[in-house]
Amino acid sequence: MMHPEWSFLADLFFPPCCPFCGKVIRHGEETCPSCADLQPKLMKKALPLKNGGAPFCYAIYVYQGRVRDAILRMKFADEPSVAPFFGRKLAQQLPTEVQPDVVTAVPMSRLHKRKRGYNQSERIARAAAAELGLPYRTLLYKAKKNRTQHRLSAVERFRNVQGVFAAKPAAKQKRILLIDDIATTGATLAECTRVLLREGAQSVLCAAVALAPEPDR
Known part of the structure; x- marks a missing residue:
């Protein structure tokens, strides 16, 4: 202290x-x-994952108003200090029956991370892991470049992430909590889940700080 x-x-x-x-x-x-x-409220969103059931994503805010402003500052105005707050709040709201072995985050490309200086989803996930008393591990990486998601339509988002991510062997037999900052269509989380399960993960549970408002999903 x-x-x-x-x-x-x-x-x-x-x-x-x-x-x-x-x-x-x-x-x-x-x-x-x-x-x-602006109190967190636990929500669930189904993710469109084929050939592996229909996992869902937990979230605690709607991506609008002051929440949206905070996330945009975190991502684009060099304010990573916002991330630990969101990570702690997310961890505190997860149901007690959620018992992962490890926490990981949706990855960024090396170039994108170098330009920004940090991966905000990783910062959130590390704070959540610390709050839960769990290890954080980098279990995913980007295997190839793709376009920025937020400028694409729902259909384009799903196509844009196909084959983009790869999982590390350390994911095998693990119950994984996968964290991102925002869930819009769920395309990125679904694809990351797919490759983690393909690599041999026992289970994958997804969580995000915020869900996009209904018209944007």
């Missing part, structure tokens, strides 16, 4: 901020009073 004096100095020079709006908050607070109403 951080010494109170060091905690005071850390807050003085690097004050904690509300993950949703960016306002400075007091030490020990998670959000500002204005954003305290």
Whole structure:
């Protein structure tokens, strides 16, 4: 635990901020009073996985309003500090019967990660793993380049991820919690699930911080 004096100095020079709006908050607070109403709510979305049943994805927010703003800042405005908050909240909301062996994240290409400086889904997943007391492992990688998903239609999203991901042998016989930042159509999570199961994973459970609003799914 951080010494109170060091905690005071850390807050003085690097004050904690509300993950949703960016306002400075007091030490020990998670959000500002204005954003305290944004409480996580566990939701489930079926994923379109062929030849392996119909797994689903857990999520805790809808991708709109201040949640959307926070995720966009995390992804595109160099604010990775938002990720641990989302990871902890996601882990806290998962049902107690969820008992994975390991946590992993949807990967980015090496070039994309180098340009951004981090993989936000990995940051979220690492925080979730720490909250759950589980190891984080990199079990997936991008085997080839593809187009950015958010500019594509639902049908194009599924085609765009086919054959893009590959799983590592360490996935064998593991019960895996797979985490991403946003689930829109579920195409990326479904494809990652497919390759993990093909590699020999015992099971894959998917979770995301936010689900796209219904008209966008």
